[in-house]
Amino acid sequence: MIIFKNNSVMALSIVFSGMCGSVNAQQREQVLSDKQESIIPIAAYAATGNQTNLNQALNKGLDAGLSINEVKEILVQLYAYAGFPRSLNAIGTLENVVSDRKQSGINDAVGKSPAAVTFKPSKFEYGKAVQTELTGTTNIGAPQKYVPVIDTFLKEHLFADIFSRDNMDYQSREIATISALASMDGTEAQLRAHLNVGRNVGFTEQQLRRMAFLISTKVGWQEGSTATKMLNELFNTASADLVKTGNDVIVEKVTFPNHNITVVGNLFLPKNFDQHKRYPAILVGHPAGGVKEQTAGLYAQKLAEQGYITLAFDASYQGESGGEPRFLEDPAVRVEDFRAATDYLSNHPSIDPNRIGVLGICAGGGFAIKAAQTEHRLKAVATVSMVDLGQLRREGLNGVLKPQMQQRLDEVGKQRTREAHGEPVKYVNYVFSTREEIPAGATGMYKEGYEYYRTPRGQHPNSQNKYVFTSLDKLMAFTALDQVEMISPRPLLLIIGKNADSRYFSDDAFARASAPKELFEVPGASHIDMYDKPEYVPQAVKKLSDFFGQYLK
Template identity: 45%
Template sequence: MPMDTPDTNSSARAIQRRELLKLTGAGVAAFGAASLFNTPKAKAQIMTDEWDKVFPRSEKIDHEKVTFKNRYGITLSGDLYLPKNRADNRLPAIVVSGPFGAVKEQSSGLYAQTMAERGFVTLAFDPSFTGESGGEPRNVASPDINTEDFMAGVDYLGLHASVDRERIGVIGICGWGGMALNAVAADKRVKAVAASTMYDMTRVMSKGYNDSVTPEQRAQTLEQLSRQRWQDAEKGTPAYGPVSLELKGGEPQFVVEYADYYKTPRGFHRRAVNSNASWSLTTPLSFMNMPILTYIAEISPRPVLIVHGEKAHSRYFSETAFAAAAEPKELMIIPGANHTDLYDKVDVIPFDKLTSFFNQYLAA
């Protein structure tokens, strides 16, 4: 399809973008873009010291806001959680991030605080280009840079006085579950990794849910996304969609479940892409040609724990990843749970299992 010219009718542009949404299909739906009209340019957030999490603060931990840089020089913002009874001991530590389109004040912070209550130093961080972390333009994702973000978290924890750098693990949630597995395959400093309610974002963006996108649809999507780059370059800013997950009715059940988390007091946060913003239109480009789980077997001999809900629409991502991983590995299916139940439902998230897993494999 020819690229738009400056005098192209606005309705024609709208039709083109709606068609682009259909072509990118469920991959775009996965990160909340409901349609593809421009919105004002997103801006980086100023880091705040206030407790603005969607979960209550625990009295069992010490908390502080921290910053650290990744290998590309982007400053990342994190929440560091430390057990109160740590004394001068060097403790095992866990880097946590996700879900895709969330911020550290949501699910990753809940996981991090809970694991800190159980004796680990934990770091929940905002990935590059999102939340309080740096990077321009805003609300862009990258399979390479966001994998690097996990490794930068390992850098930070390995230099902390309360951490035993030889006992560091990683937890990735949703789309950051795939990033976590990719990071640990390359980063041999990490001793154990867990992925909860995992997505392989490179797979869903390139192939759609259940690999339903045809080669012809993929080619057409790449054609239009490539041409969108000219429009972005001409305007000097990426095109974005409207605020994510504003439901109109008739959406798939899993989208309704996303909205029930991100758009309600249960999980809404003003800095989260999925609550209050949208991804750049061309975000799928690098994901569509870079399968991040190619080397998952190279995590071995370090252990992998993959946790997923029995009723989750995304369960097949974890099953495929588990099949590709090498021993030692474990797949834990939570009876009756859907995808977002593992974001915040503390009676569903298997924290006892996560604790025993990391206690075993991060032992002194």
């Protein structure tokens, strides 16, 4: 596990329909540069032959400042670890990416070419010296002893011919090598060796753990977990340091799998946490367009202060969690995120698996309700400013988009055809990006969405105000509230600002639900006021604490 550091009405409805959350909470201290981090998915996707994801990773790497020659060097080096076919295919993808970017007016830096090298006293001895510097030993492995010629090839070609090329430093080469080895099957021994090389070339434990975390989210949870376990052995420690908030709540970054996607969460442990005790737990789902560091993190921290273990997590494809394409809104996967989070909490040694509750905010509330209908491990269900994102996408707020439903689905179909033909993924915004875009007279969630997500009040770099346009076909087929009564006899609490223009979703859920159920109004509050306003959030937190205290005994 990696620990992070503190420190017109119709037009309006199109923009807002489905948006919903910030604590300007603790943020990761950057331990690798953007360029270094961008090498990880490039190497991983090249090594596994995933050309679609490699295309995206190459674009991001060039955007992060990698030169064309640096990327070429990564792909050249990888042939020694992943083979000529994967390397050649990746080089072909790079050529297409550079060409496409040039046609779009992007002229990427070519970068330095490697200088000629004179191998003294011989290529073998030169390579041996490089190998010794990297590994810290002159010992050779059993395969090299059994077939000595392979040792010659390793020293003369890999460590002399390749590692002598001076347009990429040893650290960058090791990032590429570690990422490639972690991504492939059957290379555990080599991965362990190169994690040790990473330490020898100057990477700190924190930097190596950051690599493992990014491998987890970019490649797969199991691959990242394997690398993390090796680092635990290498450094004889289970994790990096934990972080305490101002109220002595401990925060730990954790990961868990949703099938082949790695979900990333912040686990909040209460004051005076005792690892020998078993605590009740609450998982917290964020709004559409939000991330765990915003309103979900605020509620998670406040409830941890009341004695609960809480987990605020980024939905798949969002924030720090894995999944491609980025910013996809897939309701089936979103619901499964809640089940995967329940899996994680149910197996945590400090959590009583019979005392797990769920809180969903805005669209996260609709997904929480949908999951809880059949997820009986969730013993108590609560929402704040809940919306059914499927209905909101179909109809818009208060039904204003309903007449355009078929037209919008036609547009989705056309866009899917374009993307299948190779055109880039189309993204659209959740909220207005600038104050100037807001039409005169805009009120309610439309105006408040900008004020929360796009200003210092709630803005977070991982909440990028965009989602994949073709998500609409999946969202429009989704309904959160069709079987709300199945939650009973487990309790349901719906919290809503009395002035919220979205309150009809909670009213509908309450009418459909069976007892025990409760609708709790916060006077004077709007939908987004409930995300972070100090005059309203404490009222919701007290109600939530009492509710979970009653039903998670």
